[in-house]
Amino acid sequence: MPITSPEKYWWKPADKEEKIWISISLLWCLVLTVMMPLMHFIGTQNPSVNPMRIKPMDYRTISEAFIEKYKVGEEKGIPIVEPPDGADVYLRAQMWTWTPILKLKKGVNYKFHISSQDLMHGFSLQPLVMNFQIVPGHDNILNMTPTSAGTFHIICNEFCGIGHHTMIGKIIVS
Amino acid sequence: MANELVFRTCPITGKKVYATTQNLIWINAVTAVVFILIGGIMAFLVGMTRWPAVHLLPADLFYRFLTAHGLNMLIFWIIFFEIAGLYFGSSVLLNSRLAAPKIAWLAYILMLVGAVLVDIMVFTGKATVMFSSYVPLQADPLYYLGIILFAVGALIGCAIFFGTLAVAKAEKTYEGSVPLVTFGLAAAAIIAVFTLACGAIIFIPTFLWSLGLITNLDPAVYRLIFWGLGHASQQINVTAMVSIWYLLAALTVGAKPVNEKICRSAFFLYILFINLASEHHLLTDPTLSPYHKMANTSYFMYLAVLASMIHALAIPMTVEVAQRKKGYTKGLFEWLTKAPWGEPGFSAMIFSLFIFGFIGGITGVVYGTEQLSIKSHNTWALTGHFHGTVVGGTTLAFMGLTYYVIPLIFRRELIGKKLAVAQPYIFAIGIILIALGMGGAGTLGSPRRHWDVTFADAVLPFSFDPAVIFFTTIAAIGVITAVTGGLMYVGVSVLSVFFGRRLAPNEAKML
Secondary structure, eight states: OTTSOOOSOOOOOOOHHHHHHHHHHHHHHHHHHHHHHHHHHHOSOOOBOOOEEOOHHHHHHHHHHHHHHHEEEEETTEEEEOOOTTOEEEEEEETTEEEOEEEEOTTOOEEEEEEESSSOEEEEEETTTEEEEEOBTEEEEEEEOOOSOEEEEEEEOSOOSTTGGGOEEEEEEO | OOOTTOEEEOTTTOOEEEHHHHHHHHHHHHHHHHHHHHHHHHHHHHHHHHSTTTOOSOHHHHHHHHHHHHIIIIIIIHHHHHHHHHHIIIIITTTOOOSOHHHHHHHHHHHHHHHHHHHHHHHTTSOOSTTTOOTTSOOOHHHHHHHHHHHHHHHHHHHHHHHHHHHHHHTTOSOSSOOHHHHHHHHHHHHHHHHHHHHHHHHHHHHHHHTTSOOOOOHHHHHHHHHHHHTHHHHHHHHHHHHHHHHHHHHHHOOOOSOHHHHHHHHHHHHHHGGGGGGGGGTTSSSSOHHHHHHHHSTTHHHHHHHHHHHHHHHHHHHHHHHHHTTOOSTTTHHHHTSOTTSHHHHHHHHHHHIIIIIIIHHHHHHTSHHHHHHHTTBHHHHHHHIIIIIIIIIHHHHHHHHHHHHHTSOBOOSOHHHHHHHHHHHHHHHHHHHHHHHHHHHTTOBSSOSOTTOTTOSSOOOOOTHHHHHHHHHHHHHHHHHHHHHHHHHHHHHHHHHSOBOOTTOOOOO
């Protein structure tokens, strides 16, 4: 019984069924163990780049300069920005907006820098459902290439206060 | 306080039950049930708000009650119950007196004061910070103090467990090795020490930060160490739950572990490797390097998965062997069809195993890969994952065990046995609907911790695929079902504990 002490010598060899099961499980675990680094090198869905620290004030200065330089319009008070091909793109999260609205080109690689001005935020690109944690003081650097045209939305999926559910951004790909 | 050396002998198991141990198990378990009641009411209110057809609460109360739901369920209900379980697993199973019962009472008081303090702060709106309380979102200092007091109390509870193991060994109250259930609970307690140490390392500076004594608390560092508490505490639950599966299999079908070496080795793998899963919360964070993420999702992580795979074989196997010995040998599955499905301990164990493994466990392994973490991070699918593990798995196993603790330890006959028999079925169906509904909506992008998935107040218009609302409705039906099952559990256990017929000293009655 599992509630009483086992017999004196309980270190016994496993039965055949147990050995088969454990071998299959172990093999499967080894396959997954190899797949993790392998997918990182051969897969095309690994945007993670060595992250950097950046002070919220410094990030604000850089992202304001980015907006001013490439601004092409405005929607409901939020600037619309069209960066040149291959540019560094700055997307700022703060309670409760994603600034700016981005106009990007299909098939062009952009280096995204996403950071927060205040609390944690959650970058969640819809309807693709790609999610990244946005942390104040840290620059989440992502290499992204839009592969289809259309309008994409960014919702916030990390709780950031009472207006959390109103925080929406936009990326237009043409 | 009862004399430390007064005991009775259990007429069913022959175990010595010391009066001090019995009182401590009683107070911790009853307190746990009070917290699951609070958490359950919150579950209903929060679930009905997420459902756009009802959208019950205003935004501020939703976020406040969601914080309360997480803390009361994940921390208070489960850890109070686990402390009761640790005292049972050491003192009762080893026939030993409990080491330092007065200090065990001190541990209980610290935990209770901490929990009440946290709940006061949360319900008065001074700590709407969610279960994870990510810095720089700040709560009242008393909130952090409450968490610290609770963690210190729980740590003392673990120390009492280890002390009792030492007392039992010194006083030779058992021969040879400790029973498997005690071994499993010891693994859980070792993981608990690591977990609670992480809690202390991060909540003490956070407490000082909330008082204004520290200013440079890095949010990313907070996240890293917090999940050493937040996720690792779920690893305590996994380990304790597996121990309880073995216990329930023994109580309901007389199952005996087929190979002690294999079962114990699997617990040992948990101790060494399971906490690597804590870092999966950081796979989409701007803090770890790509190589760090690769290493974390690879190699050792899968040794913890291997341990779960071993238990997934060993437990059904012990049940099958025990049933076949009773003569249920026809065909491949007579042992299962003729199993005691009318015993809540058995049905709770099987559903717990099924939901934990097939819903909670599989989604956990899948979402713990680097690429798929991007698809699932902070979506409602994650909420579905841990409702599969911690509610369908741990909570359901604890519920099943309660129906045996009441007659065996508290010596009361159950009131409402029919309700107790039906309860695991209703609760399990509810949790399966919740987990699948959340999983479906989350896979389509529905976020966790969100008041309004219709985005009615948003500046820029946006709406989800209508299937999100369909899956949210499935989850909401699950909430109603599971809350009904939860209330049945609270009703049966509270009525039985306080008003059940007292069993005569030698009455060998379980259900």
